[in-house]
Amino acid sequence: MSLPLASLAGITRAATAPPVDQHYLFEARQMQALSLSVHIPLVCFGIAFPALVLFAEWRYLRTGDPLYRTLAQRWSKIMLALFAVGVVTGTILSFELGLLWPVWMQDFGNVFGLGFTLEGFSFFVEAIFIGIYVYGWDRIGPRLHFASGLPIAVAGVTGSMFVISVNAWMNHPTGFTLLNGHAINAHPWSALFANPFFWAEYVHMYFAGYIVCGFLVAGAYAWGFLRGRRGRYERAALGISLSAAAVASPLQIVIGDWAARDVAQYQPVKLAALEGLATTTRGAAEHLLGWYNGHAVVYGIEIPRLLSLLAFHNPNAVVKGLDIVPLADQPPVNVVRFAFQTMVGIGTLLGLLGLIYLYIRLRRRRLPEARWFYWAVVLAGPASVVALIAGWITTEVGRQPWIVYDVMRVDAAVTGAHEIPVGYGVLCVVYLGLAGAVFWLLRRFSRVPLPASDDPQGARDAG
């Protein structure tokens, strides 16, 4: 599968059966994008939240301070509720992949399907132990209880890993032979896990999980701080969640750089779209902001040779432009570029916020005191979700018009069933209801009062 791009594209176009006549392709894509956008923030909680809950419980086991037990217990309830919502939104996704893109399943399920099968087992482990952990407070011994939480944390990490292995394969398909538009001789293990595109994407998402989960949780407590709720409990909760996000966000910049270099190497057209590079250029410049008018970026800030330097570590490197493929094979440049710049911009600010926090927390050994800092943390929660979604738009829209990069086009994968707009409408309403339900639940959790007991010993007996 190391055929040159153009010839491979030629083969597939000649060999694939003509796509069905689907008027609602765009609606199908939007429906998929909507479902992914709803699910991905919940995935972040699956990746990072169990570790934070377990950290709080571990602190309780170490120090015997019942405050940490309360914290872990309250967080575990939120974890369970978000997991339940993640279960259903994830189920919708697995239905949708088949319902909307049956031909993709049909022609390539034998290559990538294994990733989802393995994810199923992670999901099993998560579901089993989250039941034991959350329902087992006070009912199984403290150490055993802590141990029952460990598989949740591990499975959250492996589950997202398996799913991303599939996405990485869609971006850099290997491990099969193409015959008449579908895959034969599939080698799923190497296709999914020996894929050079996989690791950067996965590590990038893993760090994103901590950033999103950490800043969202911290944002809720920062909001409380601004309104005067600054007790020991709130300080501990804020400290743990914000530390996780603050550590991950500056490092994410290094990881993101790695991911971008992988894109430069394996998906030159996507890179060209990210940067609005119309023609192949030696010593290409980087543009901040601005607008791609079909030939070049206008109204942007130009930094000469920076793109070549970033992408290939050589200021004079040749960067391939959009013109290496016909117009029909180019993604919508402004969407991809805007999403990319949004992600990078927010990510940089979050990294800065993280460094400020770490500096104060480590040098002065206390939480920051300035109000603006807490306002920034409140904003960082939603901003991190925006960056997350923008990142996924970058990689998914940047792959267009392909569902399997350079092998299968999206319009060849779509279903022939015609009720897509109905499903889309229903799903929009359902997700609105779901968002309302989650908001209501979280608000309710936050309103459960902490009993104002200052006597830890007595409190421990009561617990």
Next chain:
Amino acid sequence: MLADVPMVFILVGITAYTVLSGADFGAGLWTLIPGGGLTDAATTRDHTRHAIGPVWEANHVWLIFVLTVAWTCYPVAFGSIVSTLSIPLFIAAVGIIFRGTTYALRSQLERGEGRGVRAVENVFALSSVLTPFALGTVIGAIATGRVPVGNARGDLVTSWLNPVSILAGVLAVAFSGYLAAVYLAADARRLAERSLVRDFRIRGLAAGVVAGALALAGLLVVRAQARPLWHGLTSGLGLAMVCVCALAGVLTLVLVWRDRFGPARASAALAVAAVIAGWAAAQEPRLLPGLTVSQAAAGRATLIATIVGVAAGAVVLVPSLTLLYTLVLRGRLEGAEAPPVVGPTAAGAGRPEVSRAGSAGKPSAALAGVRRARLAGGFAAVTLVAGAGLMIFARPGWALALGVLMLVACAVTVFAMAAGPPERS
């Protein structure tokens, strides 16, 4: 031969999903019709809800398992099925969203919270009926050969809205109600709730009779409408499974009648498993019209990879599930439906945390703390510089992997330094 192994996984998955998650849906059915017993409706609803709390998510995963194995190992059949049967599958998906969300919501509501509670309960109950019905019609459509190979080639409506499919849907609902009643009676027995035991005993008997009658009626409809399936069910392994189902069904009724709920759980599950095995036997080797299981199967490497993956997964899954069900059946995860959130805490407003290690006053310990902090800081700095250097400048895979590990080590260390020690007062 190899091509059949994943199909066995799928059938095991469908059976587990029906027997386990089916009962969770059935519990929802009983919250829809909670009256007519000794216990009041609210208590009945609480009992059913508590019973599924720790397990419904794990039980639900069997569906995901079935889907993923199907699309990996029989991709052409999977694509054909989901495109033609997109409507019932979409209905099932929406039902699953509503069921899961309303369950999470209901657990947080108090009994007395009026109309909101009723609305949430009703949506929960209705979606618990709708989902098994929709999935049952899917099975009916596949069993009667109404799903041709291709992208949405079958009729989008009549493929699943026909007598056999509708009957399969109703049967799925009846089975889930039957299983749920038997399980809930057993749970009530463990909790020593006498009147609940009696109620669910009667419900189990009634649902068992209804499910049995529907199954018999179903055979007649199959005979009239789907001859090939009828032949399969009345000969060979298909017939044997029909007989097992009938015997296990009658045995369950007897066991429930005699208050032996534990064994009744097992025989009820066996009856349902026999139906699925009978369906598979009747249809074998045909998967879709003109497509046998071996024709539909993916290539050898994919099948082997899936079998290895499932076997490895089973090594983790079987002990985990055993642990979960042991804890549940022994009542170790019982009590309040979810953990009491109001825990004790010391909420001294505005007062920073004080060290509870008990060593804050000792100078040597403080010194050791400082030394440890310096060491951790040094480690973090070294891993940061080395990790970032490798990530930015190294090319080979192993160097990048080492870089990631170093950055993760740095992240964990700095996190521990920032989140662990108490604030300075």
